[in-house]
Amino acid sequence: MTHTTTDQPDRRASGAVVPVLAFAGIVVAVMQTLLVPVIKDLPQLLDTAPSNATWVLTSTLLSGAVATPIMGRLGDLYGKRRMLILSLAVMVVGALVSALTSQLLTMIAGRTLQGFAMGAIPLGIGLMRDMLPREKLGSAMALMSSSIGVGGGLALPAAALVAQHMDWHALFYGAAGLGVLSIVLTLLVVPESPMRAEGSFDVLGALGLSTGLVLLLLPITKGSDWGWSSGTTLGLFAASVVVLLLWGLYELRIQAPLVDLRTTARREVLLTNLASIMVGVSFYVVSLVLPQLLQLPAATGYGLGQSMVVAGLCVAPLGLTMMFTAPVYARLSARYGPKTTLIIGLLIIAIGYGGGLGLMDAAWQTIVTSVVLGAGIGLAYSSLPALIVGAVPASETGAANGLNTLMRSIGTSVSSAVIGMVLANTANNVGGIEIPTMHGFRVSFLIATAAVAVGLLLAVFLPKPGRPAQHTQLRASSEEDAVLEQAEEVLRGFRGRVLDATGTPVARAKVTLIDRRGRQAGATLSEADGSYALAVPAEGAYVLAARAFGHGPLASSATHSGEERAIDLDLSLPGDTVTA
Template sequence: MTTALARRTDYRLTFLVLCVGVASFSLLQSMVNPVLPTIQAALHTDQATVTWVLTAYLVSASIFTPIIGRVGDKVGKERMLVVALGALAVGSLLAAVAGTIGVLIAARVIQGIGGGVLPLTFGIIRDEFPREKVASAIGMAAALLAVGGGVGLVIAGPLVDALSYHWLFWIPMVMTIVAAVAAAVWVPESPERTPGRINVGTALLMSVWLVALLVGVSQGHHWGWSSGKVIGLFVIAAVMLPVWVIAEARSKEPLIDMQMMRIPTVWTVNLVALLFGMGMYAMFAFVPQFLQTPEVAGYGFGVSVSESGLLLLPQTVATFIGGIAAGRLAARFGSKALLVVGATLTAVGTFGMAFAHGELWMVLIETSILGLAFGLAFAAMSNLVVAAVPQSQTGVASGMNTNIRTVGGAIGSAVIATVVTSSLLPTGVPTESGYTHGFLLLAITSTAAAVVSVLVPVVKAVTHVVPGPQAEAEHDDAVATTTA
């Protein structure tokens, strides 16, 4: 056994490969957002249609993130990591050469398969890293998702100005190809597997309610919240969600283990993720718009797309710092404490945006506070979930947590879009009160996330280099004790 371990790739090289994959996925999440008007003009389409470039990616990633995580738990995380990165590369290539909006939307659906990169990354870290390195590595990988989102906003405008929007896909394509090849060569195969087959039936049920919910939420602002299509989609989601839960609970081989989802640490952190996602993704979407609002509107700063991205650079740096510091802080104070601090700082930053946004320096301070909060909270949520579940369920548990955060982001962005645009100036620009009410609503959800985070119970995981039945049993005993 010792000889076999000695031949395994050094965990630091493995981590480098994983970081490239996570960075590629996170860039594709955010780089497209600021340049949708450019894509709309280049592909001769309308605003309602071009929003599907975002919606298709969101829905696809939400479906495939937990599924790919679960398949990785069963057949091997390294194999599925290569598959997920390969899908990102293929989707990026197709998007880069797309000549019509339909092809671009199809490419974004393929890219969404890459959502499995994050849960697979957490699982591989737990399998391969020394015990004392697991928390900091997971924290950095999780924070990298938020960092990549910030970097995408920063570089999108200058990149399109200097080259074209096609390079928003060429660059991630190159990164993912490198990461996929490196993963196939250097990332060790998973020593931990979950026996059994993949439950296709429950996967389809999950896909139905997720698609109905996310399409309804994402398109509600365009179609009208009271339209028959939106109401019909919400009815389908409301019916199919409990059907899916019942089917999973009764299945001998569930895709998502409902007993795992009922672990107190898991469900409370998932609730925090839902509330936290509402604030984080909506801030990513609406702070740049606020900065770009012409000063003649009585607020805003009239900056360009490129300038608004650069003004968010301090936020990105703060997120990176928070992610790096999270490991050491968690070792000293615990991941729960970091989650409470991260959610509280998010509330502070969003309250600030609601009531003190008249000067640029105010916005820079508030977005920097938000960046630090994102880095700490992302790391804490990931570590708490990974620590609370058996090693064989790391991929699917972290995948669902990521998925729930994304669903929260979709809901938050859609609701805030409705609030912000509820009152418009004669020029068609939202009134300042629209943004104030929107940011205030996000502050309320962030405060709720902070309250729930205080209630999160903590499980001390058994994390080790060589997983085995005894360690798994010890972990299950710890979870059972906490549940009781």
């Protein structure tokens, strides 16, 4: 049995840490959506073919997919704050490179460097996990997650405003400025985490993953130009399969892999990760299609003739709605579980894309599509980490969530490449300019719908989570004050007393049992002598959270072997000590 205190590992951590880390999330979101308002103009701006121009977007997603596990592992080894600053610094350099060029290859190089900012997300969450008391961690991570939606929602109209009234290179100067500000704030406010992992960095694994993903995405993007049956296309696909297989075998053989593939052996982890790829695909399609449809001239017969700013405002609800679904997700997941929430989210995405096929005739219709898709994607994305955490032991949650994030990034990268290729191949050439067609937009939406259908099928086959203990009964009707009355003799669970800092028993303290899925597995009120008893539904890691009026809250982790016995665990408020 293990239990920990809620003391912060580093006392320099202040209340400003969470907003500063959330601001880093906003910077990442801005970097991702920076070029969305000028997507349709990229071939002309860079004097290249549309299929080449898509690499300006794909390269960022690709480097982000690779950077996520790389920066996460480096952060565990050498310090998360240090690697967070490095991620942002590489992004700033990339933004400045892009700001100073109109050449395709140099622009792709700059955008590739910008993708490294994606590593800031797992690093920020890791810093929160290391520094914050457990009772504050949930809300802090929710703020970090919602900041990505807020950043994306606000960045679209802001980037459109800049691109419409200034040289488009100003977008990169703005991103570099935000990156510098985030670095300065991090240096001033965020302390370094004392947590360090043992082992070394898997250089070969990083090179293998990067090579395999490039070999996969290059023929997807250029296959139509080279010919799908050409030796180059087929050769690159074959090479990607070989490289990724060899990479996987190598990762399984070494002690400290870049990505722990052993966790994928579990059915629930494998299915969740495959569903994550599908959600990633569906997420990016709308960002690529709607801005172009909105900005195309009405003279085309299907374009909506809107300015960049209006187009940005019409798509902005996508990110903002993702943020507002967070509290809805919390309620749905608490009642029905993350599997059901994922299925609901995917159904809403399917409705959004299915309805979107017939809602392309006016700007207000694109807003409706954005809202519906934002709600569905928000629910689906929120469910994925909970499913992963509930499927693996507590010691493996970091590696498992890192792999899940990688899968989502691969989904968005593949989506960018495939949809870019579809739009380029269905475009009309008018006076030397490639104009996307309505047929291309509809095919893109159909691809997204098919991806969601596959995701739904995978989600349905996810195993059902274990049921809570059968001998617990709900006594109160209020959600906040609901108390689960335990049997007087707890055969399998935790028992002890709730005490204050001086050792005096605390009566009517609420003690809540939380399982590794983050869901309530039981709750009770302490007796007059401070005693409490809670049964556990199964073996595993749990958190016992205690709170009482006039005392600080306490969260203590404990593990139960599943044997038919009660483990003694006293809980001392406000959380300075834990005795067993």
